[in-house]
Amino acid sequence: MSTKDQVIAIIAEQAVLDPSDVTMDSTPESLGIDSLGLVESIFAIEEAFDISVPFNANDPQASDFDISTVSSIIAGIERLRAEQS
């Protein structure tokens, strides 16, 4: 499974949606994922890809990881995988 498909599967499970309902420009809010759900998604992503995501739930904007849309999350993961491999 590609990184994109894996991330979409994780986010869809968290949002209790079908993966086909998760698009690249979906935002966590548009998918109904609250702050706790976001932290849980980050944890699932870290477990799935064996990476460490620099995400601070106190101030998501200050983190060096853009969680604004599904596509920005995927791009961030690909960068981290390259850096942490």
Place this chain on the structure above:
Amino acid sequence: MNRVVITGAGTINALGHDVPGTLAAMREGVCGIGALELRDVDRLSIQIGGQVRGFEAEGRYNRQQMSLYDRFTQFTLAAAKEAIDQSGLSFSGELAAKSGVVLGTAGGGVSTWDDNYRSVYEDGKNRVHPFVVPKLMNNAAACHVSMEHNLKGPSFTVSTACASSNHAMAQAFAMVRAGMAPVMITGGSESMLCFGGVKAWEGLRVMSRDACRPFSANRNGMVQGEGAGVFVFEDYDHARARGAQILCEVAGFAMSSDASDIVMPSKNGAARAMAGALADARIDRSEVGYINAHGTGTAANDKTECAAVADVFGPHADKLMISSTKSMHGHLIGGTGAVELLACIMALRDGVIAPTIGYEEPDPECALDVVPNEAREAAVTVALSNAFAFGGMNAVVALRAV
């Protein structure tokens, strides 16, 4: 001061998954203690306990809830639902704003600590699930009861080891009696039957390897149990006005501290708690027909407790009945007083006294009517429930038939 009554009861423990099942088992003298089924049980020297079996949390709670509910919270929510359903109450408006939750637990999410320590120490993982803290915190169960039932008044958790539930129920009673809340949900829960939880208790060398035999001369220690008991404590006038079914009245309580030893019980501290509860409830000692003993099955507790009863009741000590239902459901630690309150309710409502099972040999130091091995029918109008915790923290609740 308001009168306070119990209008709902719920439980889950080794004897049953609800109140009718538990009371039926107590009447029959069923032993819920058996071989422990848990990971690495072969590395434990104590391999028995009063485990809750056949409780499928997966079917009751959804995936998100499961990630937040430790087993002690799962038990609490099941018991709270039974209690609140029985009461017929639903919480909204002013009632919701004033009603709250006070629960007891000694360890909180012990198996969550255990699982995650295992993960980082034994399995070498460097990451744990984000909800470990909200899942293991001692007040998690009270939080989820408050959220599930829309209880917006005073809510908190009391932790006094083996007396946690009695301290919690005494506190809830005081709040309703004082008019601070019309209804309080109270009781307690515990779930320590995991490898680390049992291992810790092993260290004290007070656990029995074969059975819990309170007051019996050949008793050889306590046996751990698990589960929850939850009650609806309600202002009497509030309950009457809505035509609620009343299980019994909570008449009074007392708390005392031995201020002496971290593990050894004190006759004086126990006696002061029982005498204090009678004074608080304005009950003459001759009215007491039944005491649900703390009765752990250890050498120290049982003889100290019997001596305290003799001190408080004088000649009447030989007329009243005292039993320990821990012989059947095990010691639920912080949840134990809540499950044991059910035996008091059964005595007051149904006229059935739960037995002390496993009783084999009389002990001259426990020479009271301990209702050995078989339940007994008797009319009782006042019952006491004892809890004496490590650290000498004692809490006794007095109940009266309505």
